[in-house]
Every structure is written in C-alpha cells, then in structure tokens.
Amino acid sequence: MVIVAEPKQVVAPGELLAEGDHLLGDNSFKVGTRIFSACIGIFEVDGNRVTVVPLKGGYFPRVGDLVGGRIVDVGLSGWTVDIRAPYEAMLPASETPGPRGPRRRDLSESFDVGDMVLSQVLAFDRTRDPLLTVKGPGLGKISTGRVVEISAAKIPRLIGRKGSMISMLKRETGCQITVGQNGVVMVWGKSPGNERVAVEAIYMVEREAHTRGLTDRIREMIAKSNVVGEVARTQTA
Amino acid sequence: MPEPKQPEKLIDDKGVRIDGRRLDQLRPIKLEVGILDKADGSAYIEQGKNKILVGVYGPREAHPKHIALPDRAVLRCRYRMAPFSVDERKNPAPSRREMELSKVIRESLESVVLTDLYPRTTIDVFIEVLQSDGGSRCAGITAASLALADAGIPMRELVAACAVGKIQGHMALDLSDAEDKYGEADLPVAWVPNANLVTLLQMDGILTTNEFETGLTMALDACKTIHGMQQEALKSKYLVIKEVAEEREETEVVA
Numbered sequence: 001m002v003i004v005a006e007p008k009q010v011v012a013p014g015e016l017l018a019e020g021d022h023l024l025g026d027n028s029f030k031v032g033t034r035i036f037s038a039c040i041g042i043f044e045v046d047g048n049r050v051t052v053v054p055l056k057g058g059y060f061p062r063v064g065d066l067v068g069g070r071i072v073d074v075g076l077s078g079w080t081v082d083i084r085a086p087y088e089a090m091l092p093a094s095e096t097p098g099p100r101g102p103r104r105r106d107l108s109e110s111f112d113v114g115d116m117v118l119s120q121v122l123a124f125d126r127t128r129d130p131l132l133t134v135k136g137p138g139l140g141k142i143s144t145g146r147v148v149e150i151s152a153a154k155i156p157r158l159i160g161r162k163g164s165m166i167s168m169l170k171r172e173t174g175c176q177i178t179v180g181q182n183g184v185v186m187v188w189g190k191s192p193g194n195e196r197v198a199v200e201a202i203y204m205v206e207r208e209a210h211t212r213g214l215t216d217r218i219r220e221m222i223a224k225s226n227v228v229g230e231v232a233r234t235q236t237a
Numbered sequence: 238m239p240e241p242k243q244p245e246k247l248i249d250d251k252g253v254r255i256d257g258r259r260l261d262q263l264r265p266i267k268l269e270v271g272i273l274d275k276a277d278g279s280a281y282i283e284q285g286k287n288k289i290l291v292g293v294y295g296p297r298e299a300h301p302k303h304i305a306l307p308d309r310a311v312l313r314c315r316y317r318m319a320p321f322s323v324d325e326r327k328n329p330a331p332s333r334r335e336m337e338l339s340k341v342i343r344e345s346l347e348s349v350v351l352t353d354l355y356p357r358t359t360i361d362v363f364i365e366v367l368q369s370d371g372g373s374r375c376a377g378i379t380a381a382s383l384a385l386a387d388a389g390i391p392m393r394e395l396v397a398a399c400a401v402g403k404i405q406g407h408m409a410l411d412l413s414d415a416e417d418k419y420g421e422a423d424l425p426v427a428w429v430p431n432a433n434l435v436t437l438l439q440m441d442g443i444l445t446t447n448e449f450e451t452g453l454t455m456a457l458d459a460c461k462t463i464h465g466m467q468q469e470a471l472k473s474k475y476l477v478i479k480e481v482a483e484e485r486e487e488t489e490v491v492a
Contacts (some may be wrong), residue, residue, distance in 0.1 A: 036393070056387065
C-alpha cells in the first residue's frame with residue numbers, strides 16, 4: 001500500500017501510480033501489484049481509490065447523461081443525432097413529448113437537420129448505439145442562447161467539486177447554464193455581454209482545467225469584465 | 238538535389254561518424270505534442286533530419302461499417318512519405334514499403350492501446366514523413382504513441398523506438414540515411430518499458446549472434462532515453478499552461 005506518484009500532478013500513460021491493494025478508479029490498471037496510469041491526466045487519491053482524471057479524450061455515453069446533440073438525419077420514425085460520441089445516437093419519435101399513436105406528419109417539423117437538441121441518454125451498452133429521449137423538463141430543441149462546445153474530459157472540472165465551479169459561474173455572470181456531459185454547454189444570459197463573459201469563462205476552464213486556484217482566478221476574470229459589473233450594478237440599484 | 242555520394246568512410250580513424258556522433262550516440266531529438274487543431278491528438282518529431290508529423294483521430298465511428306469489431310476498436314495506421322521527403326521525388330502512390338511499414342507500426346502500437354474499451358469503433362493514426370533521414374519507422378512509432386496519448390486514448394504506456402545497425406564492422410546506434418544505405422545491417426526495435434516487451438523487431442542485412450545482442454542492448458538503452466523524452470514532451474504541454482496561469486495569479490495577488 002504505497003502511493004508512488006505525487007497526487008494532484010500530471011501523469012503520463014504507463015506511469016506507476018501506486019503499489020498494493022488499492023481500488024482501481026478510472027483510467028488506471030493493475031499489473032501484478034503495481035498500478036499504472038492509462039492516460040494523460042491528473043492523479044487523484046480518494047481514500048483507498050486511485051484515479052486518473054483525464055486531461056483529454058472524447059465523450060463515451062452513459063445511461064442517464066444529459067447531452068447536447070445536433071440532428072444529422074430525419075427518418076420515418078426518429079432522428080439520428082450527433083452527440084460527439086464514437087456512436088451515432090437515435091432519438092425515436094416515441095421519445096418526444098406529445099400524443100401517442102401513429103403520426104402522419106413529417107418528423108422534420110419537430111426537429112430538422114442541423115437543429116440542436118438537449119436530450120438524455122435513455123439506453124446504451126457496448127452492443128447497441130445510444131438511445132436518446134427528449135421527454136423531461138428542459139429537454140428538447142435549443143432555439144435560444146449560446147452553445148459552447150468544449151472537450152468532454154473537462155466537464156467534471158467545469159462542474160467542480162459538488163458543483164462549486166458551475167454555481168459560481170451562474171451566480172457571477174447572471175447566466176443560466178446547462179452542462180451536457182458530452183461537452184456541449186448551453187448558456188442563456190440577460191444580455192449578449194453576459195453570455196460573452198460566461199463563454200469566455202467556460203473556455204478558460206477548458207484551457208486551465210489542471211491548474212490550482214482556478215475558481216478564484218475565474219471569479220476575478222468575471223469581476224474585471226465591465227459588462228457583468230454593469231448588470232450587477234443595475235440590479236442592485 | 239542530387240543523390241548524396243557514398244562517403245569514403247562511415248567512421249573515421251578516431252571512431253567518429255560522418256555526422257560527428259560517437260557509435261552509441263543518438264541524433265538530436267525534438268518532440269512536440271498537440272500541434273494540430275483539427276486532429277484529436279497529434280505529435281511532431283525531429284530526429285536528425287527526419288521530420289515527421291502524426292495525427293490521431295478517434296475513437297470514432299467505423300467507416301466502412303463492416304470493418305468494425307464487436308468487442309474492441311480497430312486500430313488503423315497509415316505511414317506515408319511525402320513526395321518531397323527524399324532526394325528524388327517519391328511517387329505519391331502507396332508503395333509496397335509504405336504498406337509494410339504501416340502494418341508493422343500498427344502491430345507495435347496495438348499491444349499498448351486498450352482497444353477493448355471502445356467496441357465497434359476505429360482509431361486512425363496518420364504518420365506523415367515530411368523529410369526522411371533513415372530510421373523513420375522508429376521515429377514514426379515514437380511520435381505515433383505520443384499522438385495517441387495526446388488524443389486521450391487509454392493505453393498501457395508509451396512505445397519508444399530506435400534503430401541500431403552495423404557500419405564498417407561496428408554496431409552503431411540510430412543510423413542516418415547514408416549509414417543505412419551504405420552500412421551492412423539495420424535493426425529497428427520498438428520497446429514497451431514497463432511490460433518489457435519488444436513490439437517491433439526487424440532486420441535488414443546480416444549480423445552475428447554477438448553483434449545482434451550488443452545491438453539490441455544499445456537499442457533498448459536508447460529506447461529508455463527516448464521514453465523519458467516522450468513523457469516529458471507529453472506533460473510539458475500542460476505544465477506550460479499551468480505555470481503561466483499560476484504565475485499570472487501570483488502577480489495579480491502582488492499587484
């Protein structure tokens with residue numbers, strides 16, 4: 001039971017993390033008693049569990065994930081959606097809100113090619129492509145606000161420990177922000193200025209995800225941008 | 238550019254090679270990671286006069302669909318030499334040699350990539366030799382494993398590769414183009430350090446058992462050095478951002 005690598009530091013694939021009876025977290029693997037990193041990321045120790053939080057990598061779907069996607073095809077009974085995963089996702093017409101039963105009308109009246117939809121992964125496993133649903137509060141076509149696409153690997157950092165980063169972002173920029181697990185982030189602000197600052201902050205999280213004191217630095221960045229300051233002032237006045 | 242003439246001696250009386258190296262010395266190596274924006278992962282290597290760019294895409298949907306495997310990702314590899322990478326224009330059509338190198342490079346990388354995590358997908362590796370100077374398959378592997386890591390693809394570890402050869406009866410490390418052409422033998426080796434696996438071993442020419450063994454030892458030592466440089470290059474991309482960001486914070490606190 002020895003931790004070999006320095007916690008909170010950047011590790012490369014194949015780097016020795018620990019030796020002994022630790023629990024294997026994400027992106028780690030065991031050879032004999034030695035535990036190695038499987039990707040470039042930040043080494044984390046949580047009790048007896050050793051994990052590598054990746055710094056890069058695409059989205060891999062999980063059931064229940066909230067994802068933003070783009071319609072790429074309209075079929076007879078559903079849509080094909082690009083959710084930035086290695087698999088094409090299907091959104092069946094039966095998973096849209098509204099009356100049941102056979103529908104005669106063209107599905108492109110609801111969502112057309114190029115539309116952005118906020119959806120949830122209903123089913124997915126190694127043998128089948130992901131199945132989406134837009135039944136649920138807040139789900140469906142995204143027609144207002146701004147969509148920011150960042151690396152899916154940076155989403156845990158954007159949310160922060162117990163949501164600390166994202167709640168700070170919402171509070172300080174006065175924007176409503178919805179985070180898709182696949183790296184698609186939606187921002188709705190009171191003014192284009194607010195949205196711009198929020199988008200800037202999101203890109204900053206993506207760029208500097210592995211640095212210390214990021215929350216404070218971002219709060220400062222937002223405070224310095226005049227736009228949000230003005231809005232905050234008018235709100236208090 | 239005319240074909241370089243055969244040098245009179247590959248090693249001079251003092252035991253120094255034509256480019257001024259000792260027998261057990263590597264050429265200067267420069268590694269860079271993440272230099273292509275559109276690729277998921279990328280790397281660039283300069284080893285002597287070799288200049289090689291590698292782009293990695295994936296894991297992504299397999300096209301054509303019938304190549305997909307139900308239980309793991311397919312690793313596809315393309316080694317290609319630019320028409321301007323050699324003295325005389327290379328025909329841009331894929332040659333027998335390029336296809337062979339693509340295959341051996343793929344096999345040397347397949348043993349480290351955790352393909353079973355991404356069933357029914359492909360991972361594509363494109364190795365583009367911009368300038369060739371001998372030992373490009375090894376430099377290609379070194380850069381390709383970095384590009385895979387840069388793409389965030391889970392892998393057991395980085396693969397390092399280096400060639401040894403025989404020139405004027407002596408075993409020499411990391412042959413240059415002239416040494417490869419006019420020497421007696423060439424032995425490219427790719428090595429995976431933790432698992433202690435040799436994932437590429439080819440031989441062109443004739444070596445005695447003793448020569449082979451000394452050569453292999455030299456190559457593995459060199460792979461160790463290269464492996465260290467790979468890890469450094471991969472991490473430095475993030476450490477630079479970290480330093481800049483944290484320094485900015487410190488100066489702000491002072492101000």
